[in-house]
Amino acid sequence: MDPKMLFCLPEGDALFNPLNTMFIQMACILVFSQFFYLFLKPCGQAGPVAQILAGIVLSLLTIIRKVHEFFLQKDSASYYIFFSFLLRTAFMFLIGLEIDLDFIKRNLKNSIVITLGSLLISGIIWLPFLWFIIHFMQIKGDFLTFYLAFLITLSNTAAPVVIRSIIDWKLHTSEIGRLAISCGLFIEITNIFLYTIVLSFISGTMTADIFIYTFATGVIILINRILASWLPKRNPKEKYLSKAETLAFFILILIIALTIESSNLNSTLFVFFIGLMFPREGKTYRTMIQRLSYPIHEFVLPVYFGYIGFRFSINSLTKRHYLVLAMTVALSLLGKLLGVLCACSFLQIPKKYWLFLSTMLSVKGHIGLVLLDSNLIYKKWFTPVVHDMFVAALVIMTLLSGVMTSLLLRVQEKSFAHIKTSLEFFDTNEELRVLTCVYGVRHARGSISLVSALSGWSPGASSSPFTPYLMHLIPLPKKRKTELLYHELDEDGGNSNGGDDEFGTNEGLEINDSIDSFTKDRKIMIRQVKLVAPMETMHEEICNATEDLRVSIVFLPFHKHQRIDGKTTNDGEVFRHMNRKVLKQAQCSIGIFVDRNITGFHQLHGSDSVQHVAALFFGGPDDREALSLCKWLTNNSQIHLTVIQFVADDSKTEKLVGDAVTKENNEVFLEIVSKDQTEDETDRIFLEEFYNRFVTTGQVGFIEKRVSNGMQTLTILREIGEMYSLFVVGKNRGDCPMTSGMNDWEECPELGTVGDFLASSNMDVNASVLVVQRHRNSFDSFVDD
Numbered sequence: 001m002d003p004k005m006l007f008c009l010p011e012g013d014a015l016f017n018p019l020n021t022m023f024i025q026m027a028c029i030l031v032f033s034q035f036f037y038l039f040l041k042p043c044g045q046a047g048p049v050a051q052i053l054a055g056i057v058l059s060l061l062t063i064i065r066k067v068h069e070f071f072l073q074k075d076s077a078s079y080y081i082f083f084s085f086l087l088r089t090a091f092m093f094l095i096g097l098e099i100d101l102d103f104i105k106r107n108l109k110n111s112i113v114i115t116l117g118s119l120l121i122s123g124i125i126w127l128p129f130l131w132f133i134i135h136f137m138q139i140k141g142d143f144l145t146f147y148l149a150f151l152i153t154l155s156n157t158a159a160p161v162v163i164r165s166i167i168d169w170k171l172h173t174s175e176i177g178r179l180a181i182s183c184g185l186f187i188e189i190t191n192i193f194l195y196t197i198v199l200s201f202i203s204g205t206m207t208a209d210i211f212i213y214t215f216a217t218g219v220i221i222l223i224n225r226i227l228a229s230w231l232p233k234r235n236p237k238e239k240y241l242s243k244a245e246t247l248a249f250f251i252l253i254l255i256i257a258l259t260i261e262s263s264n265l266n267s268t269l270f271v272f273f274i275g276l277m278f279p280r281e282g283k284t285y286r287t288m289i290q291r292l293s294y295p296i297h298e299f300v301l302p303v304y305f306g307y308i309g310f311r312f313s314i315n316s317l318t319k320r321h322y323l324v325l326a327m328t329v330a331l332s333l334l335g336k337l338l339g340v341l342c343a344c345s346f347l348q349i350p351k352k353y354w355l356f357l358s359t360m361l362s363v364k365g366h367i368g369l370v371l372l373d374s375n376l377i378y379k380k381w382f383t384p385v386v387h388d389m390f391v392a393a394l395v396i397m398t399l400l401s402g403v404m405t406s407l408l409l410r411v412q413e414k415s416f417a418h419i420k421t422s423l424e425f426f427d428t429n430e431e432l433r434v435l436t437c438v439y440g441v442r443h444a445r446g447s448i449s450l451v452s453a454l455s456g457w458s459p460g461a462s463s464s465p466f467t468p469y470l471m472h473l474i475p476l477p478k479k480r481k482t483e484l485l486y487h488e489l490d491e492d493g494g495n496s497n498g499g500d501d502e503f504g505t506n507e508g509l510e511i512n513d514s515i516d517s518f519t520k521d522r523k524i525m526i527r528q529v530k531l532v533a534p535m536e537t538m539h540e541e542i543c544n545a546t547e548d549l550r551v552s553i554v555f556l557p558f559h560k561h562q563r564i565d566g567k568t569t570n571d572g573e574v575f576r577h578m579n580r581k582v583l584k585q586a587q588c589s590i591g592i593f594v595d596r597n598i599t600g601f602h603q604l605h606g607s608d609s610v611q612h613v614a615a616l617f618f619g620g621p622d623d624r625e626a627l628s629l630c631k632w633l634t635n636n637s638q639i640h641l642t643v644i645q646f647v648a649d650d651s652k653t654e655k656l657v658g659d660a661v662t663k664e665n666n667e668v669f670l671e672i673v674s675k676d677q678t679e680d681e682t683d684r685i686f687l688e689e690f691y692n693r694f695v696t697t698g699q700v701g702f703i704e705k706r707v708s709n710g711m712q713t714l715t716i717l718r719e720i721g722e723m724y725s726l727f728v729v730g731k732n733r734g735d736c737p738m739t740s741g742m743n744d745w746e747e748c749p750e751l752g753t754v755g756d757f758l759a760s761s762n763m764d765v766n767a768s769v770l771v772v773q774r775h776r777n778s779f780d781s782f783v784d785d
Helices: 018-043 047-061 065-071 074-100 101-108 106-135 143-155 159-168 176-205 207-233 243-263 266-277 282-309 319-347 351-360 367-372 384-410 441-454 507-522 538-548 572-585 621-633 675-696 709-722 751-757 778-784
Strands: 432-438 466-475 526-531 555-556 561-563 566-569 589-594 611-616 639-648 700-707 726-730 768-773
Touching: 018 047, 018 065, 018 074, 018 432, 047 159, 047 282, 047 384, 074 159, 074 243, 074 266, 101 106, 101 176, 106 143, 106 176, 106 319, 106 621, 143 176, 143 367, 143 384, 143 778, 159 384, 159 555, 176 367, 207 243, 207 282, 207 589, 243 266, 243 282, 266 566, 282 384, 319 384, 351 384, 367 466, 367 709, 367 778, 384 751, 432 441, 432 768, 441 466, 441 507, 441 555, 441 621, 466 507, 466 538, 466 709, 507 526, 507 561, 526 768, 538 572, 555 572, 589 621, 589 751, 611 621, 621 639, 621 675, 621 700, 621 726, 621 768, 621 778, 639 675, 639 709, 675 700, 675 751, 700 768, 709 751, 726 751, 751 768
Parallel strands: 432 466, 432 555, 466 526, 555 589, 611 639, 611 726, 639 700, 726 768
Antiparallel strands: 561 566, 589 768
16 A cells, blocks of 8 residues: 555545545544434443444445445555554553553453353354354365354454443443453453464464564563653653653554564554553553543544444345354354353352353454454455455444343342442452542642551562552632732632643642652552542542442541641631531541641651551441451551550440331331440450451450540540550440540541540640541431431
């Protein structure tokens, strides 16, 4: 293909060339896909279904002669293949960047077993059907190549379609969603390997070039690592790399990808590994994610999925071919279903996820289309009928799989919803997902210290699964009118909301530096989220984020901060009201962190200092939740945890009569509950289990304090105020004689009685304080009210 054809008209008097019409086609796909998605989204359909439908509609419009001549010009196929290669290179690199490596490592066995199960069962099912196809379509010779091409095309899973669909359904943070993504990638990688074997048979040569290109890919990975560490040092005061520096990385990837494709090899796997091995910390990684995520997810992938639908054509098929097409689709779905079900049964995956994995992994359209665009055109059996049948089967199976999966999710919505449970029922071997919110670098340093402590880091020891998120909260300022010029505004009153990503730029730069320092030392990736919203609705956005990210606990900054002289300053009542709203509405446990960054809890990473932490236990669900959170501190070699249990001298149980609960049929039920006795028994069992697991083994210290009233409790708290750098305590404990009288001078009820005392600047306590409230279910909220 003449390169001049890319930008020059093929004929002097022609109005459009293939390049122009291709861009118009992309625009049509985006418009049609948005139109379809507008109607399909309320039905639970994912974006790829709407985008493939848009491509099909555009393909059907080519039946009109004028439209056909406009979109399908001479040499247009070469343009489509080249630009599909560019799109494929871009999103495969991003997939490698965004993939959750820690999850794949933990679930490597599951992914491999499901991959092998689906491929083996599909291969066995296709064997007898292959004999029928060969005789029906009168194929002569090259049976092995035909079978491998058939198997790869119809047993593959299109990982981009899986990833985009999982994100649209907000399952990308769930265990089953991430497992589906991992399996899709493993199936596609396996099929790429088989694809290479197919091409070696087609070309008649062995793939000796693979070793050369593997070495070249390793060189590119090494160059990326060098550039990723060197480029940020050129402009340390900039939040992101420049666009030219970002382009340099992509040019390197395109060079190696084009070189590989020129040798009739598929570059998908090489590009994916370049993204997979890209350094995952620092300014360079943030820049690549920030610059690539939006355009690829919103433009590149929709156009690519639309191109899959645009390839749909049944012009060369006759009525007798439709039966074969239907059998092909049915057997492909059956093979994937049986293979995944057998693998899930072997792995003892919950049955409610079996059908979801089977249908989700049945989507096609990536490697299959690449294979059809390869040297298959030189095989005698690759006729227009075979091509149209393959493409039609890919498109139909993808649409059917997407529709069936979305219907399954609607029917079994509760099974796939986030399970809202408290940390009390978590084990330290399970993944802990936390969200810590900050307004600026002052909050970020304390929050990173907390994340560092919870990460359970110990030299040479394997850590528990831990996924921290840090959300930078940026209040959206109200519009105001002023006649002052820009240089007449004060430092905080300048126009900070213009330009690219200017909200919180200075604070964001310092936050990034703190996170980079932590990541470099602890090798734990903190995923960053930015939230720009008015303060009036910010609590809603935080609560929505806790559900989307499926976190177990969210940490909020206290509305006061410590000054250099040790006193506290109020940052504003608006922040306090926001915390109260989150405490009331969040669907997970909440912790309010009173960070005394000067005299209290300090950063653990980068130093060998040991921090002394005290968990105060008076009893009740919030104290149990606080002590449950402390289980993750026990694995940290730089944390010395002590549990201090306060016991009442004259504790008595009291039977309470629950409030009347009115049902819809106006029947009234009185529930008599021995609440104190139940809570005391629950506390006793919980403490006994904690004591046997952590205290008897020497991991945690334990002290018992017997008090009879709030004054004795205050005295003890003052005595131990200088002994620890962090106090962890629950918020509410109901009517408790051990804290009676302490709330007479209460300033911040959202911290609870003990937390309010420890956070007060009038008391001689210099330690940081973490106040924990357990996730409230409907009955808990009823009792609290």
